[in-house]
Amino acid sequence: MLKFESNSPSETHAIAKKIGAALRPGTCIAYFGGMGAGKTTFTRGLAEGIGFPDVVSSPTFALVNEYHEMGCISVYHFDMYRVTSAEALETTGFWDYPLKDSVFVIEWAENIIDELPQPMLKISISGNGDMPRTIVIEGDELLDHFGS
Ligand SMILES: Nc1ncnc2c1ncn2[C@@H]1O[C@H](COP(=O)(O)OP(=O)(O)OP(=O)(O)O)[C@@H](O)[C@H]1O
Ligand SMILES: [Mg+2]
Numbered sequence: 001m002l003k004f005e006s007n008s009p010s011e012t013h014a015i016a017k018k019i020g021a022a023l024r025p026g027t028c029i030a031y032f033g034g035m036g037a038g039k040t041t042f043t044r045g046l047a048e049g050i051g052f053p054d055v056v057s058s059p060t061f062a063l064v065n066e067y068h069e070m071g072c073i074s075v076y077h078f079d080m081y082r083v084t085s086a087e088a089l090e091t092t093g094f095w096d097y098p099l100k101d102s103v104f105v106i107e108w109a110e111n112i113i114d115e116l117p118q119p120m121l122k123i124s125i126s127g128n129g130d131m132p133r134t135i136v137i138e139g140d141e142l143l144d145h146f147g148s
Helices: 009-021 039-050 086-091 109-115
Strands: 002-006 028-032 064-067 074-079 102-107 120-126 133-138
Touching: 002 009, 009 039, 009 133, 028 039, 028 109, 039 074, 039 102, 039 120, 086 109, 102 109
Parallel strands: 028 102, 028 120, 074 102
Antiparallel strands: 002 133, 064 074, 120 133
16 A cells, blocks of 8 residues: 655646556556545646656546557546446446556546455545645555656
């Protein structure tokens, strides 16, 4: 388990960027944390750590945003805010996305708790508004040379 305190969006971004740089293809990242916790902010840093320019936006109205770039692990960024059952998940086509050579990033993972693909890096963000955030990362043994 890794635990971080973040006092600003840019601190969250910097923590996420280090995690992104250590990700292996085939990892599913599941966020737990309420509205405005900083999941999309974290994903921006994560994508930058993988090697993307600043491209990430919130997929709230799209279910999934895909990011592909030469030399980068592809990212599928899902927002499960409106997906609250296994049946609903099935109809989104979620199971057709290729996890093997990419990274899944799932906002509102609590909504599909029994359906989350493995191996999974669980990222819990607590705090909202202008409060500091506590970021707890479980499954960090999936990371490659984190912090080195
Ligand atoms: N330490 C912090 N880390 C991240 N975001 C912070 C922090 N402090 C304040 N914020 C603010 O919290 C908000 C986080 O928004 P963000 O869209 O990343 O959250 P989210 O969890 O994706 O929300 P949603 O549930 O609506 O998808 C931003 O407005 C950001 O400026
Ligand atoms: Mg979001």
